[in-house]
Amino acid sequence: MSKADELRAKAARVAARTAPTKLPAQSAVTPSAPAETYIPTVAAPLAKPVRSTVDLAPDQHRRLQAWINDAAVTLGRARLSKQEVMTALVRRLLADDQLAAAIQQDLRNATQ
Template sequence: MTAAADRIRANAERLKKASPAPGPHEPTPAPPAPTTIAVRQKNVRRTVDLSPTAHRALDTWQRGAADRLGLARVTGQDVIAALVDQLLADADLSEQIIRTIAAQRT
């Protein structure tokens, strides 16, 4: 046998002696408590692909909105988040968006 194999075997024996198995008189450890599924705490990112024309138009709109609001800038994130909030709160807008999507797909 090689010296490396002897060292590995000796180390395994030493570890086996250092951590004895629980005897029959020792109580078995209690099973872990069931874990609950964590509720997502962070926002979820979404992305959108825009044509170059739509991207430029949105940039222009954002600059105009920033000017009207007295802000340095209005981000695309601000716009999309506000649009989603409006979409989910307004049934008429929701129906309009559904009709637009249906028309684009036919």
């Protein structure tokens, strides 16, 4: 299969996925001639994680890595990834209103 054929096949799959679904209406005008309504399909929610990156100053990076290493020792683990730390931070930020307010204040102060 050529690259062009692969692209055509992919375009057909995408078009089929986003084409409106044709469903009969619940209340037809007459029983002998049911009306049809078009209900667009809804795109599936993202199932894969979304990548986010952050740029840190070298000093911040060193201090974060030192904290992660200390946390790994405290937790009795050989290794703790930045991914685990960032996921825990975001989870806590979204669940803790006081932390969210403190972060917002930090952001306000940083822009002044």
